[in-house]
Amino acid sequence: MVYVIYKVIRCLLLDPNPESALNEEAGRLLQEDYNEYVARARLYTDVHACHHLRNLKAVKVTHESDSHGILRDTNAPSSKKTAGKPAVQRHISATKKALKRL
Known part of the structure; x- marks a missing residue:
């Protein structure tokens, strides 16, 4: 049909x-x-x-394989970038990004 x-x-x-x-x-x-x-x-x-x-x-995501063979999103924020920042600064920057969108 x-x-x-x-x-x-x-x-x-x-x-x-x-x-x-x-x-x-x-x-x-x-x-x-x-x-x-x-x-x-x-x-x-x-x-x-x-x-x-x-x-x-525009949203094309590239992946690369790490040493364990696991695919990782290279466009995603890495934990290494945010690990050094205190939680308060991360929260403030996230709030600023959200306000910029409005």
């Missing part, structure tokens, strides 16, 4: 029905001005579909 649904969606994507009432504006644009339709479709794709790819590149 799912295969049939995917096949119907594929057919609709390959050959859209401009008379469909699902998106009247897009159907009208497709019939009247194809170049404007393509430009608007490209704009929507750039804004909505590629947003996920930009986030993946």
Whole structure:
């Protein structure tokens, strides 16, 4: 059953029905001005579909293996960096970071 649904969606994507009432504006644009339709479709794709790819590149996490073969996140704060600071300073810096986000 799912295969049939995917096949119907594929057919609709390959050959859209401009008379469909699902998106009247897009159907009208497709019939009247194809170049404007393509430009608007490209704009929507750039804004909505590629947003996920930009986030993946920004949040890309690299891992490296330590001597025991355990994967470690190199972007995570290491315990060595925070071990020398007193707990009060760590709390203050965490509070400052949280306030900067607001």
